[in-house]
Amino acid sequence: MRRLLLEGLLRRPLTEPLSPAEADETPALGAELAGAVRRKLGRSLAIRVVDAGSCNGCELEINALSNAFYDLERFGLHLVASPRHADVLLVTGPVTKNMAEALKRTYDAMPAPKWVVAAGDCALDGGCFAGSYAVLGGLQRLIPVDLQIPGCPPRPVDLLRSLVLLLEGG
């Protein structure tokens, strides 16, 4: 263990600077919204993730945000365990009917002000599961959505850019 710890001290960090998005990739986010988040919450966001029936691909990439390369906490972004502590609800999956009530209750349990982010093509409009008897087909069918991050799944850097933009403004 000692050797690994020592190496960790001596090696250069793996964490990468977040390069700005290409102009045409900038997520759809009104300057107004970004400003509002910053005004109300300052420089930190507590994020509660709910899987509303995803294939688990989106979760894998959200989990990757905590690895040494992306290290989302350096931007003041925290994944929290309770909706009561959260400013942002980050939702994945097409919103299955079996999960809709639990998701709505999670949203209701969050104190205002709060924002909702739909991550992945499924949360946008149901993705490849749209039209099934078992899904609502997109998060905005259940609760108002402030920001959408497309992709199947979105890459960690796209997730990170969008969340940082929400915090800092475009």
Next chain:
Amino acid sequence: MNDILDKIDTDTAAFRTHALPDHIVTPGEWETAALALGKGAAELTALWASRRGVHMLLRAGGNLGLLTLETEDSFPSVGRHHAPAQRMERAIRDLHGLIPEGAPDTRPWLDHGRWGVSHPLGRPGPATEARYPFLPAEGESLHQVAVGPVHAGIIEPGHFRFTAQGETLVRLEARLGYAHKGIGALMRGASLTRGAAIAGRTSGDSTVAYAWAYAQAVEAALGARVPERALWLRALMAELERLANHLGDIGATCNDAGFAMMLAHCGVLRERVLRAADAAFGHRLMRDCVLPGGVSRDLDAAGHAAIAELVREIRARFPALVALYDTSPSLLDRTVGTGWLDPALAARFAAGGFVGRASRRAFDTRRDLAYAPYDRLRFEVPCREDGDVNARILIRIAEVGQTLDLIDQLLVNLPGGEASAPMPEGTPGHMGLGLVEGFRGDVLAWVEIGPGGTLAASHLRDPSWFQWPLVEAAIEGNIIADFPLCNKSFNCSYSGHDL
């Protein structure tokens, strides 16, 4: 009973290359098969329904047998004699409305009464009621803890009902189905291409395994020939997927024992695998990279080099992490003896993957129901008897080594030629089966071809169907606080199970 066992007569070479024949059986023969399963004379590989009736896939050694009981309303319960079939029967009833007669558990499973419809794949009726009674637990000073479907961590949705005496668990009952997306209905009538996209989104962590199993099934049903190079590239992707999941989960399991350093280091290696996959095949999880007929993107020199470099990097860094695991008594104290899975149960449930192999069930689809190119590769299937969290971690550590060796062989001997071939016209009614060893175990796909290049019916069976019930057994007698650790050491798929 021997008559039934004689029907397990399709050998590996036959179902790997040809449409899958089935045996039409009577209700009496169906029940005899269920009794044979209960006695352990054969293994239950899958149980599902279609418009024709119910289907049971049995395995004995390298042979498979598909039994079909044609019915429009009911069938003799298999779960009555063979417990592993129970949840599958409940799902058949929910989706198709076919009643398993004499079934010990008549509660719904995937249907939570929220679809606005019942039996969506059979004769649709009005929605069922949403009430769900959990199994009772009686005794002195018992209390219950309900967890989920929204969890504290970033995991998939499921509900767990713990009954505990003090800290010790006397019963865990899981309720699943929250991730049910109606995949069976979406596949029906879909084009073969759309079928591939949906199959690859059944369980995101196993997207290559699912897409490959689906492609195998379609190719077998159509009698298609796939270029040699495509098969090798599929195996390369499948091994990268295994590597990424094993590395990520070894770290995450140790993290659930409070040992965050393993997660940090394993997370770096996992990220490197995903980046190499991205460089080689254009997608970090290699989604939509396997298609019927071949693969969607050939490997170029840069991709080849990225994977070779990845193998070098992991070989250089991983041994120190294994040594860290082996020499940290505080960590071993949490993993050794925790979440013990009885080998007898692993055998009865035909538990696939590292869950089975950590509890004496030495089965690996790549070796025991071999498919190309694994029949030409050298690898070992690690197996242990101790069956606890530690055993499952050690099996996965050993499999990382095997996978690195396999990737070496695949890179060195990669044949030239095309990476995909056009598919022939299919014959409606032909059925095909695919079975691929994903990181979690055997992923099964069954398809029936419809008119004009569509799917008439399909069934995708995740290995988790046979592993979820074992989590409940393995947790008994452990403390509640060890549930995340035990659960992660199995890492069953919710989405793959709920469909």
